[in-house]
Amino acid sequence: xxxxxxxxxxxxxxxxxxxxxxxDRMDFVASVVTGIATLMQTMExxxxxxxxxxxxxxxxxxxxxxxxxxxxxxxxxxVMCCFRRKPFEDMMRTTPNVSQRLLEMxxxxxxxxxxxxxxLGRKTARExxxxxxxxxxxxxxxxxxxxxxxxxxxxxxxxxxxxxDYLGLTLETVSRQMSALKKEGLIELHxxxxxxxxxxxxxxxxxGNDSFxx
Amino acid sequence: xxxxxxxxxxxxxxxxxxxxxxxDRMDFVASVVTGIATLMQTMExxxxxxxxxxxxxxxxxxxxxxxxxxxxxxxxxxVMCCFRRKPFEDMMRTTPNVSQRLLEMxxxxxxxxxxxxxxLGRKTARExxxxxxxxxxxxxxxxxxxxxxxxxxxxxxxxxxxxxDYLGLTLETVSRQMSALKKEGLIELHxxxxxxxxxxxxxxxxxGNDSFxx
DNA sequence: GGTCTGCCTTGATGCAGATCAAAGCCGGAA
DNA sequence: TTCCGGCTTTGATCTGCATCAAGGCAGACC
Numbered sequence: 135x136x137x138x139x140x141x142x143x144x145x146x147x148x149x150x151x152x153x154x155x156x157x158d159r160m161d162f163v164a165s166v167v168t169g170i171a172t173l174m175q176t177m178e179x180x181x182x183x184x185x186x187x188x189x190x191x192x193x194x195x196x197x198x199x200x201x202x203x204x205x206x207x208x209x210x211x212x213v214m215c216c217f218r219r220k221p222f223e224d225m226m227r228t229t230p231n232v233s234q235r236l237l238e239m240x241x242x243x244x245x246x247x248x249x250x251x252x253x254l255g256r257k258t259a260r261e262x263x264x265x266x267x268x269x270x271x272x273x274x275x276x277x278x279x280x281x282x283x284x285x286x287x288x289x290x291x292x293x294x295x296x297x298x299d300y301l302g303l304t305l306e307t308v309s310r311q312m313s314a315l316k317k318e319g320l321i322e323l324h325x326x327x328x329x330x331x332x333x334x335x336x337x338x339x340x341x342g343n344d345s346f347x348x
Numbered sequence: 349x350x351x352x353x354x355x356x357x358x359x360x361x362x363x364x365x366x367x368x369x370x371x372d373r374m375d376f377v378a379s380v381v382t383g384i385a386t387l388m389q390t391m392e393x394x395x396x397x398x399x400x401x402x403x404x405x406x407x408x409x410x411x412x413x414x415x416x417x418x419x420x421x422x423x424x425x426x427v428m429c430c431f432r433r434k435p436f437e438d439m440m441r442t443t444p445n446v447s448q449r450l451l452e453m454x455x456x457x458x459x460x461x462x463x464x465x466x467x468l469g470r471k472t473a474r475e476x477x478x479x480x481x482x483x484x485x486x487x488x489x490x491x492x493x494x495x496x497x498x499x500x501x502x503x504x505x506x507x508x509x510x511x512x513d514y515l516g517l518t519l520e521t522v523s524r525q526m527s528a529l530k531k532e533g534l535i536e537l538h539x540x541x542x543x544x545x546x547x548x549x550x551x552x553x554x555x556g557n558d559s560f561x562x
Numbered sequence: 563g564g565t566c567t568g569c570c571t572t573g574a575t576g577c578a579g580a581t582c583a584a585a586g587c588c589g590g591a592a
Numbered sequence: 593t594t595c596c597g598g599c600t601t602t603g604a605t606c607t608g609c610a611t612c613a614a615g616g617c618a619g620a621c622c
Contacts, residue, residue: 251468
C-alpha cells in the first residue's frame, strides 16, 4: 500500500458543486473521505434519475474507463481521496488485494442497485419514501454501532427534489408523502432535514420489504 | 486455468424450471453456457421485479456468499457451467486473473443495472418497450457482428409477463404498447415472439436515450 | 374433429401520482 | 426592519398506467 500513498491526493468540493459531468474525461479514480455525492443520469429532456449515492469510503470511477459515465455532484461539502488512473491501474495488476477489495465493493453496489430496481419498478410512493428513510436511519444507527430500534433521530442529507430524483417521483409527491407519514405519527420533522422516527419497526413495516432484517 | 477445469461440472435446466430460490443455500458459482435465465426479486404480496437477465457467458453467484440473493429461473432451456464455491474462492485468492476478470464483468453488470434504474424510474411505458426491443435487437445484431441498422429480425425470448416484470409494467400495458408500435409500423410481429424492425433508428428514437450510440 | 391450456389481446373503468398553480417559510443581505 | 431567493407545502386538476373483465388464438392431446 506504500505505492498507493505515493500517487494519492485530495480534492475538496463545496455542497452543490459538480465533481464531474457525464462524458468528461476522467483520469483519476477516487474514494470519498467525508461528505456525500450523487451519481445522476440525465435524459435530453431533463428527466433525471439518481443511480448512486456515494458516502464515505465509497469508490468513484472505473479502472480502464476514460470518461465519466454519470454526472457526479457534491451534495454536502465533500472531500475525496483521488488516485491518478494509470498508476492505479498498474497497481491493480501487480497487487491482487486491490482488485479483490474492489470486487467486493462493486458486488455490494450491484446488490444495492438491484434492491433499488425493485423499489423503482414496483413500490408505491409511500413505500419508496419509507424505504429511503429506513435506509438513511439504518446507516446512521450503524455508524453509532447499534441496531435501529425504538426512537431514533437523523438528518436526511437530501432536498425534496434530490429525494424525488432518487426515488423516481416528483418533488411534490415526496413532500405529500412526508406530510402523510408525519400526520400519521410515523415520523416527526424538525426543520426540513431533521427526522425523528419514534418507532423504527413501524416505519420499516411501511417499506414493503419482507421482515426487513439486517 | 487447469485448476478451474478440475472443479467444474455442467447442469441443465428445462425452460421454465427454477435454478435456485432466493435464500436457498448455494454452494456453487456458475456461468451460463447456453440459454437465458432471469434474476427476480419478489415482495411478500407477489409483486415481482426482474433485476437481471443472464445470457451466455454471464456469471451467477457471489464468491463469499452462502445463500442465493434472488430467484433464478431458466427462461429457455439452459446449460450452466458450475464450480463448487469453496475451491473457486480458494482459486480466486491464488489467481489474480480470475478476480480481475470477475471485477470487469461485475462493473459491466453495475452499469447495466444503473441504465435500468433510469428506465424504471423515469421512462414511459412506450420508451420502456422500445428500449427493451432495442437492447435485444442490438445484442442479436452484435452476435452477427454487424451494427443494427436498416431492417432486422430477432426473437424476444420473454413472454409478455416476463417483459412486464423486467420493465416494471403490467402485462396488459406491455401488450398494448406492442400493439401500438405495430400499428405505427415501428415493428412487425410474426407470431408472438418474432419481431421485425423495419428501421432500427426509428425505433431507437422512441427509447428516450440520447443519440443512442454504441 | 373437439376441447383444454397457456399465452395474448382488447375494452371499460379507476386511481396513484404527475402536472399546474399558488402560497408559505426561513435565512441572509441590505 | 424589509426584501429576496431557495426550498417546501398544499390545493386543483389531469392522465398514464393499473385493474378488472372478456374473449381470441394456437399448439397439445384426446
